Amino acid sequence: MNFRLLGNRVNPPFSNTFTSAPHVVSFKPVNNCDMNASFFDKHSIRLIQAPMAGSQNHRLAAAVFFAGGLGSIPAAMLTSEQLQNELTAFKDAIAAEKRKVNAAAVQWGEFLPVNVNFFCHTPPTEQLEKEAAWRQQLTPLYQAHGIDPQSVGSGLGRAPFSEESLKLMGQFKPTVASFHFGLPKAEWVQQLKSWGLQIWSSATTVQEAQWLEQQGVDAVIAQGLEAGGHRGMFLSEDLSMQMGCLALLPQIIKAVKLPVIAAGGISTAAAVSAAKALGANAVQVGTAFLTSHEATTSALHRQALMSDAAKHTALTNLFSGRPARGIVNKFMRDFGPLNPEAPAFPLATLAVAPLRAAAEAKGLSDYSPLWSGQNASDCQALPAADIAHKLLQGWA
Numbered sequence: 001m002n003f004r005l006l007g008n009r010v011n012p013p014f015s016n017t018f019t020s021a022p023h024v025v026s027f028k029p030v031n032n033c034d035m036n037a038s039f040f041d042k043h044s045i046r047l048i049q050a051p052m053a054g055s056q057n058h059r060l061a062a063a064v065f066f067a068g069g070l071g072s073i074p075a076a077m078l079t080s081e082q083l084q085n086e087l088t089a090f091k092d093a094i095a096a097e098k099r100k101v102n103a104a105a106v107q108w109g110e111f112l113p114v115n116v117n118f119f120c121h122t123p124p125t126e127q128l129e130k131e132a133a134w135r136q137q138l139t140p141l142y143q144a145h146g147i148d149p150q151s152v153g154s155g156l157g158r159a160p161f162s163e164e165s166l167k168l169m170g171q172f173k174p175t176v177a178s179f180h181f182g183l184p185k186a187e188w189v190q191q192l193k194s195w196g197l198q199i200w201s202s203a204t205t206v207q208e209a210q211w212l213e214q215q216g217v218d219a220v221i222a223q224g225l226e227a228g229g230h231r232g233m234f235l236s237e238d239l240s241m242q243m244g245c246l247a248l249l250p251q252i253i254k255a256v257k258l259p260v261i262a263a264g265g266i267s268t269a270a271a272v273s274a275a276k277a278l279g280a281n282a283v284q285v286g287t288a289f290l291t292s293h294e295a296t297t298s299a300l301h302r303q304a305l306m307s308d309a310a311k312h313t314a315l316t317n318l319f320s321g322r323p324a325r326g327i328v329n330k331f332m333r334d335f336g337p338l339n340p341e342a343p344a345f346p347l348a349t350l351a352v353a354p355l356r357a358a359a360e361a362k363g364l365s366d367y368s369p370l371w372s373g374q375n376a377s378d379c380q381a382l383p384a385a386d387i388a389h390k391l392l393q394g395w396a
């Protein structure tokens with residue numbers, strides 16, 4: 001991967017391939033898809049809790065589902081066994097709720113009412129020299145934190161969708177399987193579809209949305225540049241082609257016949273209404289749930305999200321090798337935020353891991369990935385249901 005970057009390390013070549021966002025002259029939704037047939041109408045799903053690997057599990061997914069949205073279980077950082085445990089725990093939570101309340105309210109036929117999310121990157125070929133050179137650059141930091149540079153691991157920190165993932169999908173039948181960084185191989189997508197699962201994937205440009213439509217996905221997540229976490233970009237590495245949600249959403253809606261989910265910077269009922277007005281079929285919200293009671297976000301991360309530090313986020317490749325948005329911290333200031341010398345995704349992950357652990361043990365988030373969207377200003381320590389209810393008021 002060689003992202004052309006807008007950071008302070010690399011100047012991107014001028015890209016002149018943008019088309020301008022259409023001027024939206026009315027509040028009438030301009031969605032091309034058959035609204036009546038859409039999954040979102042059938043299940044009245046308007047709010048999707050964004051999958052957030054490393055910051056949540058089935059508890060958040062269940063809480064948002066019981067509050068009227070659709071929750072997500074992120075699988076990118078889980079082994080197959082851990083994913084199986086997560087799905088079992090979610091299933092148990094639904095079964096327990098069914099016993100307590102009206103069973104019809106949680107009745108989704110044979111499907112588990114949840115979105116299970118996977119990364120589907122192609123793991124890079126070995127980059128032994130690049131990894132060694134990167135660890136060499138970090139050696140003064142390792143030494144300053146009492147870490148033996150020889151002990152620093154190398155290898156892959158995140159696994160893509162696999163044969164085992166497929167088996168688990170067949171066994172648990174979540175209602176949605178969603179993907180970041182494109183799609184897994186076509187035969188796996190076909191298998192998932194033949195079981196009746198919805199297939200969604202993130203698009204960060206109009207071209208990506210059109211590509212996904214050609215591959216037969218059921219819905220596209222328009223991931224605006226404001227979004228926290230990894231950019232789902234997969235057709236181009238040119239960051240200058242990435243757009244904010246307000247520009248991206250109407251252009252994708254115009255270009256495809258699929259339902260479109262708006263993501264990026266949505267944290268209030270008013271923002272939900274704006275996405276609806278632009279023709280979105282639903283919204284996907286991440287950052288606003290990071291400080292919910294049910295998220296597993298660390299105390300340091302929560303503190304950063306609810307502080308002035310969260311006013312400054314940037315795209316960085318330092319923590320994984322791919323651009324992702326997080327709150328600017330010491331590591332990003334000193335080494336990036338974007339650095340072409342960082343190993344390819346996901347190889348960069350393990351080099352920073354011991355620094356993160358050492359700093360966190362001292363109460364510092366200097367080397368932690370503080371993933372956040374550009375708008376963390378509405379982050380509050382609340383039950384996820386309260387956050388979901390507030391957001392859903394915007395769709396009423």
Ligand SMILES: Cc1cc2nc3c(=O)[nH]c(=O)nc-3n(C[C@H](O)[C@H](O)[C@H](O)COP(=O)(O)O)c2cc1C
Binds near residue numbers: 053075228265285290
């Ligand atoms: C902490 C964090 C982790 C994320 N992890 C994932 C992930 O595992 N899979 C994925 O598809 N998107 C992931 N995202 C991106 C979200 O799906 C979504 O695009 C984003 O949260 C929307 O923007 P917002 O954060 O401004 O609400 C993550 C976002 C955050 C904040």
